[in-house]
Amino acid sequence: MSFPSSPSPVDRLALAVVTEPERALPAPAGAREDAMRHLLQTAAEAGVGLIATRPDGDGERLLGQAWPFPSPFRVSARTVSVSEGVDRVEARARRSLERLGLPRGDLLLVSSANDLAGAEGRALWDRLCALKDKGLFRRIGVCAEIDDSPVALARRLSPDVVQLPCNLLDQRAATEGVIAALAAQDCAVHVSSVFAGGVLFADSEGLPHHLNGHAMALSRTRRRLAEARLDPMQAALAFALGLDGVAAVTASVASAAELRAILAAAHAPRPDLDWSALGLEAPAAFAADARAVISSAA
Numbered sequence: 212m213s214f215p216s217s218p219s220p221v222d223r224l225a226l227a228v229v230t231e232p233e234r235a236l237p238a239p240a241g242a243r244e245d246a247m248r249h250l251l252q253t254a255a256e257a258g259v260g261l262i263a264t265r266p267d268g269d270g271e272r273l274l275g276q277a278w279p280f281p282s283p284f285r286v287s288a289r290t291v292s293v294s295e296g297v298d299r300v301e302a303r304a305r306r307s308l309e310r311l312g313l314p315r316g317d318l319l320l321v322s323s324a325n326d327l328a329g330a331e332g333r334a335l336w337d338r339l340c341a342l343k344d345k346g347l348f349r350r351i352g353v354c355a356e357i358d359d360s361p362v363a364l365a366r367r368l369s370p371d372v373v374q375l376p377c378n379l380l381d382q383r384a385a386t387e388g389v390i391a392a393l394a395a396q397d398c399a400v401h402v403s404s405v406f407a408g409g410v411l412f413a414d415s416e417g418l419p420h421h422l423n424g425h426a427m428a429l430s431r432t433r434r435r436l437a438e439a440r441l442d443p444m445q446a447a448l449a450f451a452l453g454l455d456g457v458a459a460v461t462a463s464v465a466s467a468a469e470l471r472a473i474l475a476a477a478h479a480p481r482p483d484l485d486w487s488a489l490g491l492e493a494p495a496a497f498a499a500d501a502r503a504v505i506s507s508a509a
Contacts, residue, residue, distance in 0.1 A: 213274065217493045220477040223468075224286070225261035225401065225461040226254055226470070246466060247277040253467045257474050261317070263287045263461050266307055275312035285317035289354070291416050293326040293335050297506065298424040301338050318372055324359035327368070336368055354403070356498075357383050362392045375462070376404035379411065379443075380432065380452050383495035394456035401459040403449040411443040422467045430489050435489060446475040450486055452477060 228250065230243075251274070254262075262284045263269050271288075278284070288307040290300045304319055319339060321327060326335055339351045352372030355361040363375050373393050379382035383400070384390050393400050406412065410429065436446050451460045464470045 214324050217324035218259065220448070221258045221474065222260070222342045223452060223457065223459050224259055224473075224477060225263050225459045226259055226264040227265075227403075227461050227463045228270060228274065229463045229465040230268055230273060244273060244276055248279070249272045250283075250464065250467045250470055251277050252295065253470050255279050256438055257268065257470075259284070261285050261287065261459055261461075264307065264311065265289050265322075266291050266303055271310035275310050278312065281369055286313060287320060288316050288348075289320045289322045290326070290335075290339075292322065293329065293331050294328045297331055297334050297338050299341065304342060305347070307397075315346055316348045318350045318352060320351075320372065320374060321353040324353050324355040324364060326363070326434060327353060327364065328359075328486075336401060352397075352399075352401075357387070357389060361389060362396075365393055365396050368397075370400055372399045374401040374403050375453065375497065377402045377457075378405050378490045379486070380407045380429070381492045381498045382450075382490040383494055385454055386490075389436055390454060390456045397459040400456055401461055402451050402454065402457050402460045405447050405460055406444070407447075411447055415434075432489050432491070439482060439483075439484060442476070443480055444472065445479050446482070446484075448473065448477045448488070449479070450489075451480045453481060 228247070251262075256401055260283065262274065264286060266289055267276070274286075288304060289313070293300055293301045295303075308316055310313070319342060319363060321339065342348050343351050345499065350371035350372065353361075353364065353368075354372040354374045355364060356376065358406065361375060364370075365373055373416075375384045375389065377390070381404075384400075390400050392400075411433075433443065436443060439446075441449075448462070451457070464473060469504075
C-alpha cells in the first residue's frame with residue numbers, strides 16, 4: 212500500500228446519504244426536506260462531487276427535492292435485484308432518475324455481483340450497456356465483495372467502475388492486490404464500508420451478538436488508535452483516502468452535522484501509522500459476520 216498526496220481529500224469523497232430511522236431521526240416531511248437541503252448545501256460548499264444513492268426507501272425522492280441549483284453533483288444509482296427480472300431492473304433504473312429529478316446519471320451499479328453470475332447475468336449486463344449507450348448513465352459498474360473474484364469479473368465484463376469494501380479492519384482489497392489489479396485494467400475503484408458498518412465506533416457492549424467473537428480484536432484496534440491520539444473516523448478516512456488506485460471513497464452520512472465531522476476528519480493531517488497492524492487477523496470472518504447484521508452503506 213502507498214499513500215500519495217492529493218490536492219484535497221474531498222476530491223475523492225463520495226457521500227451515501229442515509230435516511231433510515233436508525234441514523235436519521237424521524238421528523239415531519241418539511242423538516243426532513245430542509246435537513247436534506249442543508250446537508251447537500253454543506254456538501255456543495257465543501258466541494259463534494261459525487262452522491263451515491265440506492266433504490267430502496269425514499270432517499271431518491273428526498274434528494275430529488277433538495278438539490279441545490281445549479282447542482283454541482285454527479286449521481287450514482289444502484290439496480291434492484293435481477294430476481295425481479297431484467298425488464299424490471301431497467302424500469303427501476305429509469306425510475307431512479309425520475310425520482311432524483313435528473314435527465315441522466317453519472318453511474319449505474321449492479322447492486323450485487325451475484326446478479327451477474329446467474330442465468331440472467333449476461334442479459335442484465337447487456338441491458339446496462341444499452342442504458343449507457345442511450346446516454347442515460349455515463350458509466351456502469353458493479354458492487355462486489357472480495358469473494359466475488361472482482362478482478363476476473365472486470366476482465367470478463369470491462370465495467371467502468373467496481374465498488375469494493377475496504378476499511379481499517381478488513382484491508383484485503385488493498386493487501387491482496389485487488390485494487391491495484393483493477394486499476395491496471397483501467398477500471399475505476401470505489402471503496403465502500405470505510406467505517407466498517409459503524410463497528411469502528413461501537414464499544415464492546417454495543418456490538419451485535421454476532422460480532423462478539425471479534426470483540427477483543429476490535430478493542431485492540433481501538434486501543435492502538437487511542438495511543439496514536441486518533442479518533443476512529445479520522446483513522447478510517449485517512450486509511451481509505453490514502454489508498455493508491457482508488458478513485459472514490461464512499462462514506463455514509465445522515466445529517467449536515469455528521470458531514471461536517473467527516474469533512475474535518477478528512478482534512479486532518481494524515482498520520483504516519485503501520486496501517487497493517489490495525490487490521491483484523493481474520494477479516495473474511497469478520498466481514499461475513501458484519502454483513503449479517505450491519506448495513507454496508509458506509
